[in-house]
Amino acid sequence: MPVNYKSIWMLILISVWVSACGQQAVTKVNNKIVTEAAMDTTEIKKSDDEWRSLLSPVQFNILREKGTERPYTGEYDNFFNEGIYYCAACGSELFTSGTKYNSGCGWPAFYEPSVNKNILEKKDISHGMVRIEVMCARCGGHLGHVFNDGPKPTGLRYCINSGSLRFEPGKSKE
Numbered sequence: 001m002p003v004n005y006k007s008i009w010m011l012i013l014i015s016v017w018v019s020a021c022g023q024q025a026v027t028k029v030n031n032k033i034v035t036e037a038a039m040d041t042t043e044i045k046k047s048d049d050e051w052r053s054l055l056s057p058v059q060f061n062i063l064r065e066k067g068t069e070r071p072y073t074g075e076y077d078n079f080f081n082e083g084i085y086y087c088a089a090c091g092s093e094l095f096t097s098g099t100k101y102n103s104g105c106g107w108p109a110f111y112e113p114s115v116n117k118n119i120l121e122k123k124d125i126s127h128g129m130v131r132i133e134v135m136c137a138r139c140g141g142h143l144g145h146v147f148n149d150g151p152k153p154t155g156l157r158y159c160i161n162s163g164s165l166r167f168e169p170g171k172s173k174e
């Protein structure tokens with residue numbers, strides 16, 4: 001039945017064309033998702049139980065309960081590989097290796113954030129001290145504190161818990 005053969009060929013051609021377009025669209029959508037995820041600063045709100053299921057006990061203590069890791073014990077304290085540091089809770093970009101320096105204080109230290117708006121700073125009067133707390137702007141996770149005894153060019157020392165960070169090797173922007 002020649003008519004049916006013709007229909008079948010038309011169907012095959014259409015399905016090849018559709019799947020080719022579909023493939024392209026998926027790639028585009030994926031690219032967009034990647035780009036949006038890197039740029040997305042939408043505030044993230046989760047319950048303690050949700051965070052607990054996503055984070056390790058150490059990460060939960062630091063990020064959600066404002067805990068502090070013991071000095072000289074954090075995985076990124078004495079660590080100077082080239083790459084980017086993201087929030088361990090929400091993946092927001094926070095610091096780059098180009099601004100990391102050895103402060104000798106026992107915690108990872110940076111002289112400036114990677115993206116200023118990704119960091120929140122708030123006065124903290126706990127433990128009988130007046131300090132400036134540093135938090136992730138996107139998820140509100142506690143990162144550490146910022147002091148004004150850092151090196152040039154900013155004079156700032158962002159003293160950050162390793163447990164609040166996730167490092168990815170790569171080319172640093174600085």
Ligand SMILES: [Zn+2]
Pocket residue numbers: 087088089090091092136137138139140141
């Ligand atoms: Zn975060």
